[in-house]
Amino acid sequence: MKLQFLNFLQCPDCRNSLELSIFREEDFLCKEIIEGILRCQNCKKSFPIIEGIPRFVPNASSIFPEFFKKHPQVLKEIGEEKDFEKVHGETQRKFGMEWLKYPGSLPEDQKIFLEETQIPEDEWKGKWVLDAGCGMGRYARVAHHLGAEVVALDLGPALIRLWDLAKQSKRLHLVQGNLLQIPLKFKSFDIVYSLGVVHHTPSAEQSVKNLGELVKPQGQMTIWVYGTNGTYKNFKTNPLRHDRQGLNKMIFLVWLIVSVREFISNSLRSFTIHIPQNLLYALCYPLALIGKIPLIQYLTFSVHPLWRVRLQENFDWLSPPYQSHHTKEELCQWFEKNGFKVFKILPHGFVPKPGVLGIKETHG
Ligand SMILES: C[S@@+](CC[C@H](N)C(=O)[O-])C[C@H]1O[C@@H](n2cnc3c(N)ncnc32)[C@H](O)[C@@H]1O
Numbered sequence: 426m427k428l429q430f431l432n433f434l435q436c437p438d439c440r441n442s443l444e445l446s447i448f449r450e451e452d453f454l455c456k457e458i459i460e461g462i463l464r465c466q467n468c469k470k471s472f473p474i475i476e477g478i479p480r481f482v483p484n485a486s487s488i489f490p491e492f493f494k495k496h497p498q499v500l501k502e503i504g505e506e507k508d509f510e511k512v513h514g515e516t517q518r519k520f521g522m523e524w525l526k527y528p529g530s531l532p533e534d535q536k537i538f539l540e541e542t543q544i545p546e547d548e549w550k551g552k553w554v555l556d557a558g559c560g561m562g563r564y565a566r567v568a569h570h571l572g573a574e575v576v577a578l579d580l581g582p583a584l585i586r587l588w589d590l591a592k593q594s595k596r597l598h599l600v601q602g603n604l605l606q607i608p609l610k611f612k613s614f615d616i617v618y619s620l621g622v623v624h625h626t627p628s629a630e631q632s633v634k635n636l637g638e639l640v641k642p643q644g645q646m647t648i649w650v651y652g653t654n655g656t657y658k659n660f661k662t663n664p665l666r667h668d669r670q671g672l673n674k675m676i677f678l679v680w681l682i683v684s685v686r687e688f689i690s691n692s693l694r695s696f697t698i699h700i701p702q703n704l705l706y707a708l709c710y711p712l713a714l715i716g717k718i719p720l721i722q723y724l725t726f727s728v729h730p731l732w733r734v735r736l737q738e739n740f741d742w743l744s745p746p747y748q749s750h751h752t753k754e755e756l757c758q759w760f761e762k763n764g765f766k767v768f769k770i771l772p773h774g775f776v777p778k779p780g781v782l783g784i785k786e787t788h789g
């Protein structure tokens with residue numbers, strides 16, 4: 426953690442600023458605090474810095490036992506919160522495993538990133554940007570490559586995969602934390618983006634509200650979530666991509682097929698979320714193989730050309746405890762309720778994937 430990043434952090438519980446004690450730092454491109462502690466003088470909560478990353482998750486002691494063996498006094502200070510484990514433990518472990526195994530950045534990442542955020546390539550440079558739920562950081566890398574000052578936040582441990590880049594750059598900051606209790610100061614970011622994340626929290630709506638508070642007036646927020654068909658009327662009014670315009674003629678049939686698929690997928694998930702994660706991961710291998718067979722491949726949850734990605738995407742679909750689905754109307758409503766003007770809506774094709782870009786009103 427770079428010293429400068431302290432200005433962005435606040436106590437996730439009472440929003441007070443934090444005091445820093447450094448145990449160990451190292452010189453890379455600039456000084457990085459490798460081990461330390463952040464203390465809230467108001468509510469007296471403490472948060473450790475471990476392996477160069479501030480950790481705002483109450484179960485840090487079970488993820489990093491070595492650190493706490495070395496600094497037993499810190500364990501007394503941070504305490505444990507059983508509720509966190511109950512609500513977020515599974516999500517953290519499953520995504521942690523998934524993103525630690527994921528092969529790496531792919532050439533297509535930038536194209537997907539620009540499409541899904543709906544913010545043009547030349548609008549990132551010099552902006553303070555939050556990647557909310559960065560996973561292993563494939564999109565944080567793109568935002569960094571485009572010249573942004575990036576803060577990458579995730580609940581899980583896979584953000585360590587950004588550490589090598591963070592050491593070589595003054596423009597990348599990592600933080601392990603929870604979208605439902607964000608440790609970042611309000612109105613600090615020019616752009617907040619979150620791709621495929623808020624529907625994996627217990628409340629997507631609350632997560633969007635929390636993220637909205639971090640955006641500066643006139644700043645931008647862009648969120649992409651899993652879609653649901655919703656009513657036929659809503660489905661029909663989704664803007665279609667140019668290459669999908671042909672679907673217009675048979676839109677009712679598409680709505681019907683997608684509704685049936687959604688029902689089957691939800692029923693299947695009610696079993697698979699209870700399967701131990703290593704076993705489920707193993708079961709995703711045959712699915713990844715089927716994902717290459719023409720037509721039958723659509724019975725699986727990924728038809729990506731790379732089998733390692735298909736493996737990950739099948740697991741990503743079947744394992745998370747929370748996976749809510751939303752319409753574009755719902756998402757737009759959340760933006761407006763939180764003081765944003767909807768600026769762009771993502772066009773989609775067969776399966777709805779709502780994505781909204783909003784601009785924060787000055788008085789918001
Ligand atoms: C499907 S992945 C998407 C990761 C990344 N945005 C990407 O597209 O590569 C969902 C991510 O959300 C994170 N996540 C889930 N619940 C979260 C929460 N409450 N707070 C922060 N991150 C969370 C998971 O750890 C996981 O990395």
Ligand SMILES: [Zn+2]
Pocket residue numbers: 436437438439440441465466467468469470
């Ligand atoms: Zn506090």
